[in-house]
Amino acid sequence: MEKNTFDLSSPTKITQENIYNIYCDNYDSIHYLFVEFQFSWLQQAYRALNDIDKYNILVFLYKENFVELNELFKFKSLNQFYINPRFNLEKINIIQISQKLRLSKETARRKILELEEEGILIKNKKKISVTLKAGLLQKPENTIKSFSKILQYVSYLLHRENKVRKYYEKEFFIKKINERFTQILAIFLDYQIDYMLTRKALANNDIEMWFIVGSLLYNQIMFLKKSEKKSHYQKEWIEEVLNVGDKKGINAMSISDLTGIPRPTVIRKLKILLKQKDIYKDKNNLYYLINGKLFSELNKQRLINIKKLSQIISRINNIVFFS
Numbered sequence: 001m002e003k004n005t006f007d008l009s010s011p012t013k014i015t016q017e018n019i020y021n022i023y024c025d026n027y028d029s030i031h032y033l034f035v036e037f038q039f040s041w042l043q044q045a046y047r048a049l050n051d052i053d054k055y056n057i058l059v060f061l062y063k064e065n066f067v068e069l070n071e072l073f074k075f076k077s078l079n080q081f082y083i084n085p086r087f088n089l090e091k092i093n094i095i096q097i098s099q100k101l102r103l104s105k106e107t108a109r110r111k112i113l114e115l116e117e118e119g120i121l122i123k124n125k126k127k128i129s130v131t132l133k134a135g136l137l138q139k140p141e142n143t144i145k146s147f148s149k150i151l152q153y154v155s156y157l158l159h160r161e162n163k164v165r166k167y168y169e170k171e172f173f174i175k176k177i178n179e180r181f182t183q184i185l186a187i188f189l190d191y192q193i194d195y196m197l198t199r200k201a202l203a204n205n206d207i208e209m210w211f212i213v214g215s216l217l218y219n220q221i222m223f224l225k226k227s228e229k230k231s232h233y234q235k236e237w238i239e240e241v242l243n244v245g246d247k248k249g250i251n252a253m254s255i256s257d258l259t260g261i262p263r264p265t266v267i268r269k270l271k272i273l274l275k276q277k278d279i280y281k282d283k284n285n286l287y288y289l290i291n292g293k294l295f296s297e298l299n300k301q302r303l304i305n306i307k308k309l310s311q312i313i314s315r316i317n318n319i320v321f322f323s
Contacts (some may be wrong), residue, residue: 014164014317020310022157027237027306032225033153034309037146039218041192042211044142046260049118052207054111056101056196058120059189061130064089066186078144078181085135089128102197102205140185147188148173154313176320183323184316191312195305202297208261209269215258216279216289217241217298219250238299242291249286 023030045055065087069076098108112128115121122129152170159167177184196207203210220241252270256263270287273279278294281287289295 013322014158014314016307016311016314018158018163019154019314019317020307022154022161022163023306023310026157028225030150030153030157031237032221033150035218035221037150038195039214040146041143042214043259046211050260051111051114052196052211053101053103053107054115056193056207057097057108057111057115058130058134060097060101060193061089061092061121061128063186063189063193064092065130066182066189069182070186075180075183078141078178081181082135082139084132085130085139086132087130089130090126092128093126101193102201144174144177145170148177151313151316154317173320177316180319180323184319187315187319188312191308195308198301199298202294202301204272206269208265209272211259211261212255212266212269213273213278213289213294213298215255216250216287218258220248220288223248238302242289242295249280249282249284249288251285251287255287 042052045052049055049058068089094105094108094112097103097112098105101108103111112121112123116123118133120131120134122131148170151173152168155164155168155173158164196210199214200207200210203213224240250258252263252266255261255270256266259266270279270281273294274281276292276294278289278292279287280290
């Protein structure tokens, strides 16, 4: 068999196809990291404001600012950006926020007013200003560290398969993302907003309900991880999540503890999911996802996301190595 050869003076360009194939061939291990990352993101979002929709508004405004900087070729490192993280957006209005984040105009207006009252935003006619307080809420060191774990593992797998010449540690990716902070975060946050909104739409367009569904899914996936079963990325994996064992459920109090959502709200939304036959409650009052309409749609999005995430990893890697 012919060996791969590399130019040792420079890194190897990493294609989306290479990432996708690595992801599919090592689905279990990569996806566990990804699920942990997404659940941690939701926990951080809810802790920040007790309202994930408001957090999404804030993230969207940061993303728009980073995109503007990219268009002007004014990339900033994390340290440069957070010297003074206040910024103004001249072209953003409530209608745009409503459309981009799939909120009603009334809901978008109310949540922006709440963010103003909390001192996070200042709205003046057609201009929205994001304050220092917002910067303290949204500073993304944990996000960068967590996502860099995924990049590190993909780097390891690519090196193991002789797709690239060198394996890079998590600290390398953290350093490089911090250096090209606004450029990389513009790409990543665009992906992340789409990921959240797509899953929110599956959960009755209710982001808290998605967080509750996500906690059930997270619990079952982590239960599967402990079982150490190995399966392929398509049909077999999802069947294992559904049938991982009799004690895969979690109770309402634990969901509340995991998410921070008040227990009465958790119970009310669980009742809706039960009525829709998307979840099951056993004799011990433990809840878990079953193969209903919601789970079927989640599985379709899971497969679509493999390609989307592969593209994002490829783009970030190539910025890290070639910018």
